[in-house]
Amino acid sequence: MRYFRWIVLGVAATSLPWFQLFADAARRTVVWEPSGIDWRDNPPPPTVLQEKIATLHIGDFLIALDETNLRNTAKHFGALLGSKGDAGDALDWICLGGIDSHGRWVMWLTSAEMNGEAIGGFEWRRLSPDESLDHRCRILPRSDGVRLPIALNLGLTESTTRKTLGQPTDARDGTLFYCHEHEETIDKVTYTISNDLVLRFRDNVLWAILVSKISSN
Numbered sequence: 001m002r003y004f005r006w007i008v009l010g011v012a013a014t015s016l017p018w019f020q021l022f023a024d025a026a027r028r029t030v031v032w033e034p035s036g037i038d039w040r041d042n043p044p045p046p047t048v049l050q051e052k053i054a055t056l057h058i059g060d061f062l063i064a065l066d067e068t069n070l071r072n073t074a075k076h077f078g079a080l081l082g083s084k085g086d087a088g089d090a091l092d093w094i095c096l097g098g099i100d101s102h103g104r105w106v107m108w109l110t111s112a113e114m115n116g117e118a119i120g121g122f123e124w125r126r127l128s129p130d131e132s133l134d135h136r137c138r139i140l141p142r143s144d145g146v147r148l149p150i151a152l153n154l155g156l157t158e159s160t161t162r163k164t165l166g167q168p169t170d171a172r173d174g175t176l177f178y179c180h181e182h183e184e185t186i187d188k189v190t191y192t193i194s195n196d197l198v199l200r201f202r203d204n205v206l207w208a209i210l211v212s213k214i215s216s217n
Contacts, residue, residue, distance in 0.1 A: 032134035033084065034093055034108035034123045036210075046181040047169045051195040052150060053211045056122065058096070059144030063109065065195075065213035068119050070094065070111045079138040088113055095137035097127075100145060102155045106133060107146060114214050125200070125208035126154055148209075156206045161199060174201045184215075191215045 055064050061076060062068075070092055074081055079094040093110045104127040109119045124146060133139070151164050161176065162168070170177040178197040183190055193215050200208040 028130055028132045029128075030134050031106055031127065031131050032095060032136060033082065034091075034095075034110055036091070036123070044170045044177070044179065046179040046194070047167075048178050048180040048195075048197075051180050051182075051193075051213075052165065052178050052197045053148055053152075054195060054213060055149055057147040058107075058140070061144075063119055063122075065122075065211065066115055066118050066120050066215055069117050070109065070119050071117065073109060073119060077138050077140070080136045082136065095134065096140055097133045097137045098140045098144065098146075099142060103127070105146075105154060106137065112212075112214070114216060120214060121210070121212035123208065123210045124154065152206075152209065154206055154209065158201050158204050158206070161206055165197075175199065176201075186215075189217055191217045 053065075055062060057063070058077075061073070063073065071081065073079075074094045077094065077096060079096060081092060081094060083090070083092045085091055090113045091110055093108045096107045096109070098105055098107075105124065106127055107122055107124040110121045110123065111118060112120050114120070127133070152161070156164075158176075165176075165178060168176040169179040176199040178199075180195045182193050184193050185191070194213065196212045198208075198210040199206060200210070
């Protein structure tokens with residue numbers, strides 16, 4: 001009887017870390033969908049003279065916003081396509097994850113209805129300790145890091161970011177907005193090109209970078 005009791009206690013002691021592991025996993029938030037760019041009902045008129053971010057590199061792969069095909073990009077990275085909404089609210093995306101010297105990150109390459117089949121924007125942000133990526137997200141090697149065309153990276157302080165980018169169009173609740181708009185003639189048709197950059201800070205550190213580019217006529 002005493003021998004049996006020690007077996008039960010031994011099994012319980014051995015199982016406790018596994019129970020704790022599953023409990024910790026149950027408390028984690030699984031990340032799959034992008035949060036999107038938050039705009040007010042009446043966004044401010046654009047003030048930035050030039051496009052801030054119209055391209056980016058992931059590893060050696062160049063993405064031109066509003067031009068590079070989302071499905072072809074998904075094939076390149078071996079990523080799955082996600083989608084939600086319909087008509088004007090429709091959004092397609094691929095989810096990519098990685099790690100750098102400062103921690104884990106997630107990036108969504110997105111395509112809204114007005115972008116057709118092209119990548120029209122992205123959301124790149126840090127992952128919190130209590131977040132884990134959904135199995136549908138593609139984990140990239142460290143060599144496939146994200147490079148933007150300007151000196152902007154996750155982890156910068158707000159003061160450094162302001163020095164790099166200049167005066168924002170708007171600033172509120174730990175978020176900076178940089179809004180640009182210009183007209184461009186393509187195949188004898190005049191388009192309005194909008195390029196918006198949204199920066200979110202946590203504890204004075206750049207936590208998320210959101211970019212959108214749309215061509216309309």
